[in-house]
Each structure stands twice: as structure tokens, then as C-alpha cells.
Amino acid sequence: MVGFSFSASPTAPDVCPTTLAVLARVRDNIARNTAGGEDLQFVFVSVDPNRDTASKLGQYVEYFDTAFLGVTGGQRADR
Numbered sequence: 875m876v877g878f879s880f881s882a883s884p885t886a887p888d889v890c891p892t893t894l895a896v897l898a899r900v901r902d903n904i905a906r907n908t909a910g911g912e913d914l915q916f917v918f919v920s921v922d923p924n925r926d927t928a929s930k931l932g933q934y935v936e937y938f939d940t941a942f943l944g945v946t947g948g949q950r951a952d953r
Contacts, residue, residue, distance in 0.1 A: 920946035
């Protein structure tokens, strides 16, 4: 399996939707034209864990591609 990750927040009105739409087209193109391309995994990593719950992220990324994963975590220790 090959994976790509993208870090941002769904509340960013310009960057996130545009980038996720482009990544959805990239994933679709690779999956259709590359042997084993269906094993490609894209992961959206939230940088705002206080607002972005796992449920919200799941709904958000599925709008762009049902194969995308949305993940979030707690506060970073180095902040």
C-alpha cells in the first residue's frame, strides 16, 4: 500500500476544498491507470483537533472521495 497525507483544517475555506478535490482526481486517475492503484490511500490529517472530531472529518473527506480517511489527534507535546 502507498499512502499520501495532507494536513490542514476543514474550516479553511479556500485551501482544503480545492486541494481535496485535486487529490480526489489524482487518486481516481491513479486507480484507473496504474496496476495496484486501488491500494493507494489518502489521509487528511486535521491540524485543529479541538474543532475537528473524527465524525466530522469522516463526513468531510467522504464528500470528496469515499476512499479518503480523515484523522485527528490531541494537542502536540511541543507546543
